[in-house]
Amino acid sequence: MDETPAKDTANDTGHLRVAIWRGGAEGAYWAYDVPQRANQTVLDVVTWVQRHLEPTLAYRFACRVGVCGSCAMTVNGRPRWTCRTHVANVAEGGKLTLGPLANLPVVRDLVTDMVPFFDKWQAAGGRFQGKRTRDDTVAVLKPPALDTDEPANQCINCGVCNAACGVLRRRADYLGPAALNRAWELVGDPRHADRQGLLQATMADGGCHACHSHGSCTEHCPVGLRPSASIAGLKRWTLAGLLRGYAI
Amino acid sequence: MTEARLFLLQRASAMVLAPLVLVHLGLILYAVRDGLSAAEIIARTQGSLGWAAFYGLFVLAAAVHAPIGLRAVLREWTGWRGLGLDIAVLILGGVLLVLGLRAVWAVVA
Numbered sequence: 001m002d003e004t005p006a007k008d009t010a011n012d013t014g015h016l017r018v019a020i021w022r023g024g025a026e027g028a029y030w031a032y033d034v035p036q037r038a039n040q041t042v043l044d045v046v047t048w049v050q051r052h053l054e055p056t057l058a059y060r061f062a063c064r065v066g067v068c069g070s071c072a073m074t075v076n077g078r079p080r081w082t083c084r085t086h087v088a089n090v091a092e093g094g095k096l097t098l099g100p101l102a103n104l105p106v107v108r109d110l111v112t113d114m115v116p117f118f119d120k121w122q123a124a125g126g127r128f129q130g131k132r133t134r135d136d137t138v139a140v141l142k143p144p145a146l147d148t149d150e151p152a153n154q155c156i157n158c159g160v161c162n163a164a165c166g167v168l169r170r171r172a173d174y175l176g177p178a179a180l181n182r183a184w185e186l187v188g189d190p191r192h193a194d195r196q197g198l199l200q201a202t203m204a205d206g207g208c209h210a211c212h213s214h215g216s217c218t219e220h221c222p223v224g225l226r227p228s229a230s231i232a233g234l235k236r237w238t239l240a241g242l243l244r245g246y247a248i
Numbered sequence: 249m250t251e252a253r254l255f256l257l258q259r260a261s262a263m264v265l266a267p268l269v270l271v272h273l274g275l276i277l278y279a280v281r282d283g284l285s286a287a288e289i290i291a292r293t294q295g296s297l298g299w300a301a302f303y304g305l306f307v308l309a310a311a312v313h314a315p316i317g318l319r320a321v322l323r324e325w326t327g328w329r330g331l332g333l334d335i336a337v338l339i340l341g342g343v344l345l346v347l348g349l350r351a352v353w354a355v356v357a
Contacts (some may be wrong), residue, residue, distance in 0.1 A: 171327075
């Protein structure tokens with residue numbers, strides 16, 4: 001590793017002062033000086049720090065193009081995909097502050113433990129259960145295949161919405177926008193068998209009714225989904241179920 | 249009672265309260281603008297089944313709505329859960345109901 005990399009005169013446009021969270025639940029922001037370049041993403045900055053200054057820096061990424069959903073972090077206070085966030089759009093006075101996603105346990109540095117995130121998916125009834133066996137024909141779905149009015153199935157599980165959620169910050173037992181968005185996707189999926197399970201999971205304590213409808217999830221979703229609309233859909237759907245007399 | 253039922257009750261009571269609050273606020277403005285005295289107001293409300301029904305429903309809806317909302321706020325902000333909290337907000341609902349109906353009785357009886 002080169003501690004003092006040669007200056008790229010064609011692309012270097014200055015210096016960034018970058019503060020990066022080091023440690024687990026307890027830790028501190030460490031400051032780094034990083035060359036600013038044209039068309040530089042926040043993920044580029046993190047990678048540069050790890051390769052040139054801090055080989056032990058832990059962070060998570062895979063695709064680098066906004067498909068895998070693994071590189072989400074807190075950038076200057078907002079949860080974002082770092083791979084699709086240009087430094088030029090978010091650096092305030094040449095400063096970047098990078099931390100792990102909020103509302104999840106920190107493993108180390110910029111890496112969060114996603115297990116509680118996916119546990120919530122299960123708790124919300126997010127596991128698909130088909131009605132057919134391998135001997136049946138494949139279900140034919142004509143567009144629009146989903147009855148729901150939002151493209152909830154485009155979620156890539158990056159965790160940005162949960163990190164942005166003010167209710168999750170207050171109560172860890174809230175299912176959160178990602179899991180509830182998944183539940184709403186299944187509500188609209190005619191192939192899903194366990195609708196009663198979905199109903200009970202989403203209207204239990206900590207379910208869709210705990211949402212305050214602030215819309216922070218929708219505001220921050222990098223895919224442009226509307227989890228708050230999904231949750232509103234669940235509220236309508238569960239109340240309709242309640243009024244129809246389901247035993248709940 | 250499940251959270252969903254409480255949610256339904258709170259939304260239903262809010263739908264009842266919304267027009268009642270608007271009429272109530274309009275009534276205050278009307279009474280103040282015309283400079284009605286307490287005696288003149290009492291004279292209009294005493295024996296009025298209409299005002300008794302209006303404010304009786306108002307008190308009932310508020311006594312349902314407020315404890316459920318306060319319970320949700322306390323659960324989220326203080327972490328207080330369980331039977332103790334449920335009993336506390338039930339008592340609050342009871343107090344609101346008794347005080348409110350007593351006030352309605354005082355102006356219409």
